Amino acid sequence: EDKVVQSPLSLVVHEGDTVTLNCSYEVTNFRSLLWYKQEKKAPTFLFMLTSSGIEKKSGRLSSILDKKELFSILNITATQTGDSAVYLCAVEVPSQGGSEKLVFGKGTKLTVNP
Amino acid sequence: EAGVAQSPRYKIIEKRQSVAFWCNPISGHATLYWYQQILGQGPKLLIQFQNNGVVDDSQLPKDRFSAERLKGVDSTLKIQPAKLEDSAVYLCASSGTSADYSYEQYFGPGTRLTVT
Numbered sequence: 116e117d118k119v120v121q122s123p124l125s126l127v128v129h130e131g132d133t134v135t136l137n138c139s140y141e142v143t144n145f146r147s148l149l150w151y152k153q154e155k156k157a158p159t160f161l162f163m164l165t166s167s168g169i170e171k172k173s174g175r176l177s178s179i180l181d182k183k184e185l186f187s188i189l190n191i192t193a194t195q196t197g198d199s200a201v202y203l204c205a206v207e208v209p210s211q212g213g214s215e216k217l218v219f220g221k222g223t224k225l226t227v228n229p
Numbered sequence: 230e231a232g233v234a235q236s237p238r239y240k241i242i243e244k245r246q247s248v249a250f251w252c253n254p255i256s257g258h259a260t261l262y263w264y265q266q267i268l269g270q271g272p273k274l275l276i277q278f279q280n281n282g283v284v285d286d287s288q289l290p291k292d293r294f295s296a297e298r299l300k301g302v303d304s305t306l307k308i309q310p311a312k313l314e315d316s317a318v319y320l321c322a323s324s325g326t327s328a329d330y331s332y333e334q335y336f337g338p339g340t341r342l343t344v345t
Contacts, residue, residue: 156320156341157233157336157337158272158336160334205271210285211284211285212279212284213284214277214285216262216274216277216285217274218274219271219272219273221269222270
């Protein structure tokens with residue numbers, strides 16, 4: 116069974132801290148790995164990673180994938196209270212009908228205190 | 230561009246009752262997904278449609294859940310009869326025809342179902 120494991124499950128930091136969120140996976144047929152931010156209900160897309168060692172950056176957020184060790188990290192530098200959210204990691208795998216589907220981890224709940 | 234619309238936003242029912250959720254995807258998106266997200270968990274795919282055909286329903290509890298996507302646009306997800314463990318947020322997402330990559334999935338606001 117395809118599995119995505121995120122750690123830690125929850126994290127509390129102060130504004131200005133740097134955080135690293137972890138995602139490891141065990142899937143039979145890896146296509147890509149995605150990070151989402153979920154603040155209230157709808158997850159919003161952050162990054163998609165397909166190749167090892169290539170860092171994706173967007174402002175204070177960055178992410179990298181290691182396909183040999185089967186994990187990814189999401190870094191957030193100089194955290195702000197607006198970064199408080201659940202961060203979801205998902206792996207894209209083939210679905211039954213020949214298309215693709217996402218398998219999600221449980222998420223990391225990040226709380227940034229002022 | 231209008232996003233994915235879902236209704237209702239909240240629903241409270243008693244166990245053994247039935248309930249239906251509605252989703253209107255982004256215009257032109259061929260693929261539609263229904264996810265169940267239980268509190269403290271990540272979303273779990275229930276069913277995936279490509280136009281009006283089912284692509285993957287391997288995790289749909291078919292004894293009580295059903296879904297349809299008539300005319301390849303709107304979709305409804307039904308639970309009949311509901312159980313306490315069905316309490317969750319039901320998320321609908323859609324992606325475009327060029328989406329070889331699921332990152333193009335856009336999520337709706339979800340429906341929070343509470344079964345008492």
